[in-house]
Amino acid sequence: xxxxxxxxxxxxxxxGAVTLALSRRQPAPPANRIPARRDLSNTPQHSSGTVRxxxxxxxxxxxxxxxxxxxxxxxxxxxxxxxxxxxTPLIVSGATLAISAHxxxxxxPAAHRVRDVTYxxxxxxxxxxxxxxxxxxxxxxxxxxxxNLFYGAPLGAPMAILLSGLIGFSSERLRESQPDEQxxxxxxxxxxxxMLAAVISVGLLGTTAEAALLHFRxxxxxPAMYLPVTLPPIGALLMAxxxxxxxTRHVAARNWMWLLVAMGFAGSGFHAYGISRNxxxxxxxxxxxxxxxxxxxPPSFSGLALAxxxxxxxVREHPDA
Amino acid sequence: MAFDDxxxxxxxxxxxxxxxxxxxxxxxxxEYRDSEPVDFVIVGTGAGAGTLACRLAEQxxxxxxxxxxxxxxxxxxxxxxxxxxxxxxxTDDRIVDGDNPLQMGSNNSGKAVGxxxxxxxxxxxxxxxxxxxxxxxxxxxxxxxxxxxxxxHYYAEVEDALKISGPVTYPWGTKRPRYPYRAHPLxxxxxxxxxxxxxxxxxxTETPLATLSxxxxxxxxxxxxxxCVTGCSTNAKQSVLVTWLPRALASxxxxxxxxxxxxxxxxxxxxxxGVHYHRAGxxxxxxxxxxxxxxxxxxxxxxxxxxxxDQFPDGIANSSGLVGKNLMVQSNxxxxxxxxxxxxxxxxxxxxxxTEHWNYDDDKDFFGGYAYMSQGPLPQLWANTQLGAxxxxxxxLMTAMKDYNHVAGLKIVGETMPQERxxxxxxxxxxxxxxxxPRITFSLCDNDKKLIDHSLSFMGQALSAAGARNIWAQEDDxxxxxxxxxxxxxxxxxxxxxxxxxxxxxxxxxxxxxxxxTVGGVNPSLTIQAIACRTADRIHQMARRGExxxxxxxxxxxxxxxxx
Ligand SMILES: Cc1cc2nc3c(=O)[nH]c(=O)nc-3n(C[C@H](O)[C@H](O)[C@H](O)COP(=O)(O)OP(=O)(O)OC[C@H]3O[C@@H](n4cnc5c(N)ncnc54)[C@H](O)[C@@H]3O)c2cc1C
Ligand code: SF4
Numbered sequence: 001x002x003x004x005x006x007x008x009x010x011x012x013x014x015x016g017a018v019t020l021a022l023s024r025r026q027p028a029p030p031a032n033r034i035p036a037r038r039d040l041s042n043t044p045q046h047s048s049g050t051v052r053x054x055x056x057x058x059x060x061x062x063x064x065x066x067x068x069x070x071x072x073x074x075x076x077x078x079x080x081x082x083x084x085x086x087x088t089p090l091i092v093s094g095a096t097l098a099i100s101a102h103x104x105x106x107x108x109p110a111a112h113r114v115r116d117v118t119y120x121x122x123x124x125x126x127x128x129x130x131x132x133x134x135x136x137x138x139x140x141x142x143x144x145x146x147x148n149l150f151y152g153a154p155l156g157a158p159m160a161i162l163l164s165g166l167i168g169f170s171s172e173r174l175r176e177s178q179p180d181e182q183x184x185x186x187x188x189x190x191x192x193x194x195m196l197a198a199v200i201s202v203g204l205l206g207t208t209a210e211a212a213l214l215h216f217r218x219x220x221x222x223p224a225m226y227l228p229v230t231l232p233p234i235g236a237l238l239m240a241x242x243x244x245x246x247x248t249r250h251v252a253a254r255n256w257m258w259l260l261v262a263m264g265f266a267g268s269g270f271h272a273y274g275i276s277r278n279x280x281x282x283x284x285x286x287x288x289x290x291x292x293x294x295x296x297x298p299p300s301f302s303g304l305a306l307a308x309x310x311x312x313x314x315v316r317e318h319p320d321a
Numbered sequence: 322m323a324f325d326d327x328x329x330x331x332x333x334x335x336x337x338x339x340x341x342x343x344x345x346x347x348x349x350x351x352e353y354r355d356s357e358p359v360d361f362v363i364v365g366t367g368a369g370a371g372t373l374a375c376r377l378a379e380q381x382x383x384x385x386x387x388x389x390x391x392x393x394x395x396x397x398x399x400x401x402x403x404x405x406x407x408x409x410x411x412t413d414d415r416i417v418d419g420d421n422p423l424q425m426g427s428n429n430s431g432k433a434v435g436x437x438x439x440x441x442x443x444x445x446x447x448x449x450x451x452x453x454x455x456x457x458x459x460x461x462x463x464x465x466x467x468x469x470x471x472x473x474h475y476y477a478e479v480e481d482a483l484k485i486s487g488p489v490t491y492p493w494g495t496k497r498p499r500y501p502y503r504a505h506p507l508x509x510x511x512x513x514x515x516x517x518x519x520x521x522x523x524x525x526t527e528t529p530l531a532t533l534s535x536x537x538x539x540x541x542x543x544x545x546x547x548x549c550v551t552g553c554s555t556n557a558k559q560s561v562l563v564t565w566l567p568r569a570l571a572s573x574x575x576x577x578x579x580x581x582x583x584x585x586x587x588x589x590x591x592x593x594x595g596v597h598y599h600r601a602g603x604x605x606x607x608x609x610x611x612x613x614x615x616x617x618x619x620x621x622x623x624x625x626x627x628x629x630x631d632q633f634p635d636g637i638a639n640s641s642g643l644v645g646k647n648l649m650v651q652s653n654x655x656x657x658x659x660x661x662x663x664x665x666x667x668x669x670x671x672x673x674x675x676t677e678h679w680n681y682d683d684d685k686d687f688f689g690g691y692a693y694m695s696q697g698p699l700p701q702l703w704a705n706t707q708l709g710a711x712x713x714x715x716x717x718l719m720t721a722m723k724d725y726n727h728v729a730g731l732k733i734v735g736e737t738m739p740q741e742r743x744x745x746x747x748x749x750x751x752x753x754x755x756x757x758x759p760r761i762t763f764s765l766c767d768n769d770k771k772l773i774d775h776s777l778s779f780m781g782q783a784l785s786a787a788g789a790r791n792i793w794a795q796e797d798d799x800x801x802x803x804x805x806x807x808x809x810x811x812x813x814x815x816x817x818x819x820x821x822x823x824x825x826x827x828x829x830x831x832x833x834x835x836x837x838x839t840v841g842g843v844n845p846s847l848t849i850q851a852i853a854c855r856t857a858d859r860i861h862q863m864a865r866r867g868e869x870x871x872x873x874x875x876x877x878x879x880x881x882x883x884x885x
Contacts, residue, residue, distance in 0.1 A: 141519065151507075219484075221502070221536060279544050
């Protein structure tokens with residue numbers, strides 16, 4: 001029974017990821033497309049490019065949520081859900097995934113109450129989860145020792161759902177912002193694109209720190225383990241440039257974000273290989289998925305990078321954003 | 322097809338040896354004829370022998386290593402069953418006496434290709450630097466003829482060869498390089514040790530272990546099932562069987578399993594000429610230019626004594642009279658208690674946490690030091706411990722075993738002093754091969770007893786501070802065997818020199834736990850392997866300079882020629 005539920009969880013996660021990946025390819029309906037740079041009669045002052053960016057952010061938030069759902073599902077299952085609170089990230093990330101799918105499909109240039117609340121909840125969950133994980137590590141014998149950092153609750157993990165929430169929340173703000181001639185879309189009175197760029201830059205650095213810690217635990221036994229600790233910081237730098245830089249096409253940042261999207265998914269492949277190197281290989285998947293490197297963790301880089309791409313588009317279309 | 326029993330018929334034969342990483346697999350093996358004098362014939366394939374065989378073969382020497390034990394395939398031959406795995410122990414007849422007769426077998430000697438490391442507990446520690454000069458610096462025992470800085474270099478080589486998993490920083494002693502792999506997660510038993518140490522105000526750390534915390538080649542990472550001392554079936558344990566020996570085979574060494582060496586021959590020039598060994602039902606003679614003995618501290622002196630001849634009537638390499646003398650075990654006493662919460666101490670490698678505090682603190686009223694570690698006895702061993710210590714049986718034993726999941730223990734590896742009265746001699750009885758069996762005489766000295774008392778009292782307090790109840794001391798255990806062919810600077814007071822070369826017979830070498838002048842308070846295998854690596858390098862240098870009997874420098878060699 002337990003194995004079955006784990007299998008269902010994995011299958012669900014796979015389906016979620018595929019849906020999201022496919023939705024990337026779906027062309028936007030023509031109604032929205034044709035007047036891309038003109039006002040729609042019933043949505044005064046709103047660029048459909050903004051909606052497109054918002055939807056891409058929904059998608060990115062969704063991918064991050066998928067990663068969290070799968071990762072916390074597996075890890076908290078491994079922890080036998082000792083504490084009821086350990087179900088929270090599953091529920092919240094599941095909901096975040098659902099509303100992100102909804103947001104990705106939604107062309108309307110207005111924020112959605114349920115999505116708003118859910119994203120806010122996700123962000124808060126990330127913060128509270130981080131607090132929980134710090135508490136869990138700190139109270140262990142030896143406190144914040146390497147032993148506890150390696151094997152206690154991963155300090156950085158809940159940040160992913162925080163980032164998902166932040167990105168999704170920004171997406172909603174973007175939809176409802178009313179850019180005028182002088183100003184691009186705003187989030188809390190700040191230029192939306194630049195603020196997002198900052199969030200993504202910091203998010204990439206945080207996620208790198210997490211990968212660095214856990215790959216150090218694995219003693220970088222495979223040279224490929226250096227990739228997620230070298231490529232994303234460069235991406236973070238490029239996003240920082242997007243945040244503060246001048247008006248350009250950000251070609252390098254764009255390409256780099258695509259590289260990170262690919263790296264994230266490739267990371268899951270590498271982790272699958274890592275899992276297969278445990279006793280019994282894939283045939284013993286039900287144990288080895290828990291023992292090996294976390295299969296769903298690397299795509300959180302892809303999620304952030306997708307958000308980065310949306311953000312770059314936004315800045316490109318609204319140079320002041 | 323007949324059942325392939327590794328104890329019944331040699332597996333390493335016909336130009337191939339078992340591939341320990343692949344079920345049913347084989348690796349090619351070079352073979353030498355008995356009549357063909359090989360550069361080195363090595364007795365044993367354990368910590369000393371296997372390491373040396375690998376390093377010598379990699380230098381281009383022709384090497385044949387003989388082991389009385391079987392060539393196991395860990396992935397297939399090892400069961401999670403204590404009784405089945407007794408096949409790994411050296412249980413041939415031996416006579417024990419002295420004030421504290423040693424219990425021989427599971428806890429101190431192995432018989433398998435890979436030696437005792439096939440079922441060792443993987444604790445991989447460095448000596449404290451001062452111990453290499455314990456007579457001069459600390460006032461007891463004997464000085465080693467080797468400088469600790471040189472050993473530091475070889476320790477690092479072995480730690481890397483075995484991908485030791487250890488703490489990021491080591492709390493005691495001189496700086497050492499970072500361990501190649503990170504430490505394993507602590508189990509509850511290890512946390513009991515940690516809690517006790519914190520309460521007593523001393524440092525503790527994760528034990529450096531020769532088991533993988535991440536994958537390595539075809540070896541799987543540790544699965545924490547805790548059957549380590551009965552043989553590891555995942556190859557996570559970095560025993561000689563899965564580390565040095567595959568390298569040795571790949572470099573052209575030959576390994577002969579189920580090959581018991583009974584005697585070393587010497588020629589009229591007083592040099593060794595080869596070894597008589599028993600394999601597949603018959604006695605054979607392998608000719609060799611050099612003979613290395615590495616059968617561990619009982620079998621090594623036994624073989625040297627059994628090889629006595631007209632020229633060397635007291636046994637070969639024995640002009641000092643010290644072959645077999647100065648046998649040192651390590652004290653292995655424990656305190657046990659029960660915890661309120663479940664501990665399940667058998668989960669994971671048995672000694673995940675350690676304190677070496679009393680190895681580095683000299684404020685004691687005895688010589689030497691000890692480390693102590695967390696424990697994880699398997700059920701049969703635990704039942705035996707209960708039986709031995711408390712005489713429990715039947716209903717009482719059953720009741721006691723119900724607490725098994727709550728038991729936590731701390732156990733020392735303690736230094737004993739070298740004493741000439743502790744020795745290996747030959748008894749008149751013979752074994753299955755017709756060879757005289759060893760008589761092992763051992764008595765603790767006052768210093769040893771003081772050390773044990775100190776440790777039991779300290780660990781008792783620590784265990785109690787960690788919250789254990791019903792604490793009791795197990796006072797009689799020992800582990801590890803060393804010292805019966807000590808190395809030194811003076812031919813009158815040692816059997817071999819710093820290069821493990823016999824003073825009397827320059828083409829005879831001893832390279833195992835026997836050569837230790839003192840044992841220190843840490844498990845010995847890392848030091849044995851480091852010495853073997855050093856010996857290999859020294860042989861390389863001496864061969865280049867033409868300083869080896871029967872190995873002329875001009876002889877072309879794969880590795881030696883370019884630089885020679
Ligand atoms: C249960 C247990 C746990 C241990 N735990 C640790 C630990 O955690 N850390 C640590 O450092 N050490 C540990 N040790 C000790 C360590 O295994 C030994 O010190 C080390 O292996 C000794 O190396 P050696 O080369 O001297 O002999 P061995 O490794 O014992 O090798 C000797 C080999 O020679 C063979 N042999 C002997 N005589 C003959 C002959 N006449 N002909 C042919 N073959 C012969 C034997 O079959 C054997 O295979 C442990 C030992 C045991 C038994
Ligand atoms: S606990 Fe680890 S080292 Fe010990 S037997 Fe199991 S896999 Fe091997």
